[in-house]
Amino acid sequence: MSALRERETEARERMDDPTCDLELLESTYRQFRVVNRAVAGWRRVYVRRIRPLLGFEPPFRLLDIGSGGGDVARALARWARGDGVRLEITAIDPDPRAHSFASRTPDPDVELRAESTGGLLARGERFDLAISNHVLHHLDEALPTFLADSAALAPRVLHNDIRRSGTALALYTVATRPLARRSFLYDDGRLSIRRSYTADELRALVPDGWRVETAAPFRLLLTRGMGRR
Numbered sequence: 001m002s003a004l005r006e007r008e009t010e011a012r013e014r015m016d017d018p019t020c021d022l023e024l025l026e027s028t029y030r031q032f033r034v035v036n037r038a039v040a041g042w043r044r045v046y047v048r049r050i051r052p053l054l055g056f057e058p059p060f061r062l063l064d065i066g067s068g069g070g071d072v073a074r075a076l077a078r079w080a081r082g083d084g085v086r087l088e089i090t091a092i093d094p095d096p097r098a099h100s101f102a103s104r105t106p107d108p109d110v111e112l113r114a115e116s117t118g119g120l121l122a123r124g125e126r127f128d129l130a131i132s133n134h135v136l137h138h139l140d141e142a143l144p145t146f147l148a149d150s151a152a153l154a155p156r157v158l159h160n161d162i163r164r165s166g167t168a169l170a171l172y173t174v175a176t177r178p179l180a181r182r183s184f185l186y187d188d189g190r191l192s193i194r195r196s197y198t199a200d201e202l203r204a205l206v207p208d209g210w211r212v213e214t215a216a217p218f219r220l221l222l223t224r225g226m227g228r229r
Helices: 022-040 042-053 071-083 096-103 117-122 143-153 166-179 185-195 199-205
Strands: 060-065 087-092 110-113 129-133 157-162 211-215 219-224
Touching: 022 042, 022 071, 022 096, 022 185, 042 071, 042 129, 042 157, 060 071, 060 143, 071 087, 071 110, 096 110, 117 143, 129 143, 143 157, 166 185, 199 211, 199 219
Parallel strands: 060 087, 060 129, 087 110, 129 157
Antiparallel strands: 157 219, 211 219
16 A cells, blocks of 8 residues: 555546536435445434533534535534424535535535535625535645635634545445446545545644544544634
């Protein structure tokens, strides 16, 4: 796994190609729900980081940036309803294909928008917390703008992503190989791990005020204004 010593910066994921096969893309979105539930750790993040922030009045406004198929936003909304607390989620993704797919599974507490952070900032919108799932590793030169935008949109920010590891790559390869011909999950997921950061790499890139934390399994949490849990 020596190739993982350096982050992959040239290759791009197939699902990011605007001309990619739509059937395979939507199959990938469906499978993300299972993968995120298994490895992204959002239930733990919700219980430890988000739930303590939520009150009963007024609604707590959460922004999910790069929301993809919308499974993370819907899960957070469902957990909050189960806890009897008010969580109002805006989930944005500039890719119209993601927006179209996510819109087929509506949630009363999730507003889906096909737009970027720039549009929200231009209208002066603000939120109580901004999050993202598996977005950081897609960014190279756009990372500073992404962090600045998310910090401008909310006083608290939590970006959840993969931590590059040879073990993570080996385990993912075995677990997803049967799906290789039915979606982009196998190839793109392996590339995502190769494109992801180590904790030290990310710490070297982020401005003052941001905190990089590691979490299991093979996770990085990049936070601002959240404290430590």
